[in-house]
Amino acid sequence: xxxxxxxxxxxxxxxxxxxxxxxxxxxxxxxxxxxxxxxxxxxxxxxxxxxxxxxxxxxxxxxxxxxxxxxxxxxxxxxxxxxxxxxxxxxxxxxxxxxxxxxxxxxxxxxxx
Amino acid sequence: xxxxxxxxxxxxxxxxxxxxxxxxxxxxxxxxxxxxxxxxxxxxxxxxxxxxxxxxxxxxxxxxxxxxxxxxxxxxxxxxxxxxxxxxxxxxxxxxxxxxxxxxxxxx
Numbered sequence: 154x155x156x157x158x159x160x161x162x163x164x165x166x167x168x169x170x171x172x173x174x175x176x177x178x179x180x181x182x183x184x185x186x187x188x189x190x191x192x193x194x195x196x197x198x199x200x201x202x203x204x205x206x207x208x209x210x211x212x213x214x215x216x217x218x219x220x221x222x223x224x225x226x227x228x229x230x231x232x233x234x235x236x237x238x239x240x241x242x243x244x245x246x247x248x249x250x251x252x253x254x255x256x257x258x259x260x261x262x263x264x265x266x
Numbered sequence: 267x268x269x270x271x272x273x274x275x276x277x278x279x280x281x282x283x284x285x286x287x288x289x290x291x292x293x294x295x296x297x298x299x300x301x302x303x304x305x306x307x308x309x310x311x312x313x314x315x316x317x318x319x320x321x322x323x324x325x326x327x328x329x330x331x332x333x334x335x336x337x338x339x340x341x342x343x344x345x346x347x348x349x350x351x352x353x354x355x356x357x358x359x360x361x362x363x364x365x366x367x368x369x370x371x372x373x374x
């Protein structure tokens with residue numbers, strides 16, 4: 154069965170650089186969520202989209218932005234990267250908004266040097 | 267805002283012993299979900315509980331949702347090495363909030 158695809162798997166950036174993370178949800182899933190997980194931490198909700206519109210916003214820094222495109226894939230754009238942005242970034246998708254279970258991708262490991 | 271806490275943070279058990287993690291929300295939940303994250307992996311959905319007092323079982327795993335819909339527990343009977351990982355609850359209030367997780371390690 155198709156799963157949530159994230160790219161790249163690993164990304165190394167310098168401070169103040171920009172990064173773009175991509176997420177391709179499971180087919181027919183219309184909702185995408187972005188989470189940030191630091192080492193030994195629980196996933197922290199950043200932002201979500203339903204039917205290409207932002208549906209909820211969590212602890213996403215102003216330096217980050219995201220969008221969901223017409224094919225339902227989503228991109229997380231990160232600018233002016235800081236050392237503290239180093240983390241595992243998960244994308245998850247679901248069908249419908251609200252009560253649905255989340256299917257997570259394998260994540261993008263971002264290292265900011 | 268909504269907070270979801272889990273205890274314990276870490277649990278080390280001998281293989282074959284039982285394990286329980288508890289999840290407590292600061293607000294009443296419409297549902298609670300449980301996820302398992304293996305070391306180096308991503309969270310994988312285990313189950314969703316919706317009704318007050320609901321109990322669900324999956325083989326050696328028993329999930330319970332409290333009567334007040336503010337707490338939940340996951341109990342594993344006779345742990346095996348394959349149970350290693352971090353167990354997260356995720357409570358659905360205004361938004362889906364992940365708990366702090368319980369990291370389970372098994373001593374063979």
